[in-house]
Amino acid sequence: MTAIWSRAAKLWMAVVVFAAAPAGAADEPFAASKSAAALDAQIDWSRARLIAVQDDGRYKTLDTFAREAFGAMYGKEHLPGLSPAASLMEWLFNRDAYLDAPVIRLKDKGVRIHLSAHMPEAARQRIQQTGYMTPRELADPVVQQRIAELEPMAPMVTAMRRVRGAEVVSKFMDQMFRVVPRPRGSSDELWHTMQELQANLPPELLARGGLFPGMGGGAGDPIAGISPDQAVKAMALWAGLWKGWSAGDAEKVQGAIDGLAAFLPSLAGEGVYPAEAQRSAEASYYAWGKFTWGYWIYMLGLLLAVPAVVTRWRAPWLISMGLLVAAMTLHAWGIGLRWFILGRIPVANMFEAIVGSAWIGIAVGLLIEWRYRTRFALVGAHATGFLALVLAGYVVPGGGTITTIMGILDDVMLRIHTVLIIASYALIFLASVIAVIYLFGYYYHKSAARSAEFGVIGAIMGIALWLVVGFVFQPSAEMAGDFVKNPKATLAFTIAAVATVLMLTLVARPGASPRAIAGLAGLLIACITLAIGSRGFAEGMAWTMTGAGTLWALGNLTGIALRNRAAWIGGPVPALAGAGANGRQRAGGAAADRAMMAASEAAMHKPLLAGALPGDRAGAAALPFWLQQADWCHLIILNMVFVMLFVGTILGAVWADYSWGRPWGWDPKEVFALNTWIIYAILIHMRFVTKDKGLWTAWLSVAGCLMMAFNWCFVNFYIVGLHSYA
DSSP: OHHHHHHHHHHHHHHHHHHHOOOOOOOOOOGGGHHHHHHHTTOOOTTGGGOEEEETTEEEEHHHHHHHHHHHHHSSSSOTTSOHHHHHHHHHHHGGGGTTSOOEEOOOHHHHHHHHTTSOHHHHHHHHHHOEEOHHHHTOHHHHHHHHHHTTSGGGHHHHHHHHHHHHHHHHHHHHOBOBOOSSSOTTSOOBOHHHHGGGSOHHHHHTTSSSTTSOOOOSOOOTTOOHHHHHHHHHHHHHHHHHHHHTOHHHHHHHHHHHHHHGGGGSOTTTSOOHHHHHHHHHHHHTGGGGGGHHHHHHHHHHHHHHHHHOOHHHHHHHHHHHHHHHHHHHHHHHHHHHHHTSOSOSSHHHHHHHHHHHHHHHHHHHHHHHOOSHHHHHHHHHHHHHHHIIIIISTTTTOOOOOOGGGOOHHHHHHHHHHHHHHHHHHHHHHHHHHHHHHHHHHHHHHHHHHHHHHHHHHHHHHHHHHHHHEEEOSSSTTOEEEOTTHHHHHHHHHHHHHHHHHHHOSTTOOHHHHHHHHHHHHHHHHHHHOOHHHHHHHHHHHHHHHHHHHHHHHHHHHHHHTHHHHOSOOOHHHHTTOOHHHHHHHHHHHHHHHHHHHHHOOOOGGGOOOTTTTGGGTTSOHHHHHHHHHHHHHHHHHHHHHHHHHHHHHHHHHHHTSOSOOOOHHHHHHHHHHHHHHHHHHHTTTOSSHHHHHHHHHHHHHHHHHIIIIIIHHHSOSTTTTO
């Protein structure tokens, strides 16, 4: 065993290191940015990046403003080869040099095709392949006319909103850069730009057009509370920054930008300018990528947790536990920084809900794993952290931008309600991971070959779905780059789905063919997908079914191979590989298994939260002990979900009663939240009447997770209701 498993462990570690190693190289600067890149390298931005900017209803640092502005315009937080602060200065002072630079990001492929259809071949190919357009191309009257035509179209609303956002930033960044605070008035009143501050200059300077050409004459009323001397000092620093940047004078830029960082806070009224500690925390939070890159640590821990489950070895378990603690610490630090920046618990938008709830679920998983050492909670915790941070960093709209909270939502009762609901959602996903492990082990134990066959059937159905998508969705003749569904497809596949359900009710009886049930289940999923889904959703479902089915089949075949070679390997068989082995294969390890089971049961009685019933183990007596452990561990989490969902829903109704005037309004989010809780109510009570308690629990847990995902994702983004803000 030692030689073979040692080589296998080394190979596995090599795969882990390769998969976890981030790659990437710095982008080459634009031709117009060469001098700015050289200047940027000589500037210390540590003080300047903390200058407060009022934007989008809140105060943010200059560094944050630059990252968010360029993220909206360029799709990245800075121009290639420049820091965010240097990118901002370059755009404010040298914008005309980028009129023919590809800096306008067009994320949607259909939009690229629409807006570039009339352009020369070279420009059209560049835009469609890279997704970038120049400001001059965007200002083209034909492009503007096409944008105006596309904006009212329902399928294009979100995409065109992004295009308009990029256009606004590229044209009006100087007007968005509000760094001059109000000396008088409340903290939420609108700040001013440096151009507007010119109105406070002495009359003789205004008559000459200000301190330097290009800023305009300071039109508008003077800012109340700012003296001419203060205006002269601030404008002189701004003029020095402008001239120094244009001349490439690093010393002049450094002095001017540091002077502004020191002087601008003195213009603010008492308690208006954000505290330096808060601004420093925000700059660090954004500089560290909002800490979503912690998914690499979760992924590495997950890759080690899997062999810890299969082999029951202690070394990968200890390393994976250490990685989980490290990832959780980094994760918590990011949440804590965001909390400190906002001054409230960060649960007001999708990014905050996903990141915050995931940490709570991971913490529960860690506690369960540390107490019961089952390995299943460890896999679930790492999977929860990995998926949450990937979704937060790459999928959630807005990319985690810090936003203000609606006044009606700033309520203690609502915060408690929100924390309970999102925490229960994290536990739902954690439980579903354990449910999948249980289902795999259960069917592997019953018949590994048949379980592998089910995986193959699922993969085949996924491939078939992918092939059918090409017939159901056809390219639109009116909207290049888009696909439209065949008008008859929705009705046809809805009827097919209903017919499949009827066939399942007839076939799913004792002694029925498992192949027929598996095939009909896959067909039902495909029909529902084609009936209600878009092309992208259908393709995603096809890939999911193909990938999941393939992995399921390969996992079973690998277990069979390891089990059949147990005698040749020598020594104890890995826990999962040995499940379901015949008597002769397991003879050498049977006594050890009985001893392990007795020791485990003596050391770990069934937890109270697992909902023990008289004779609860009777139906599971033929299952391996590790599957019973998985069931108990699973049920602990599900009981917590049941209680937290119930209490969270009730508190939400209480808050809605005194905020909206009614406790229940049949809002889509409310309805599907109740549906989710009903699934878990059925799950908890199903264990009283079923024989295969763990099997039913696992399947209902997966169903509950799917309902939760539908509620949190589809209902939030595609069904309008009072909860659309969430």
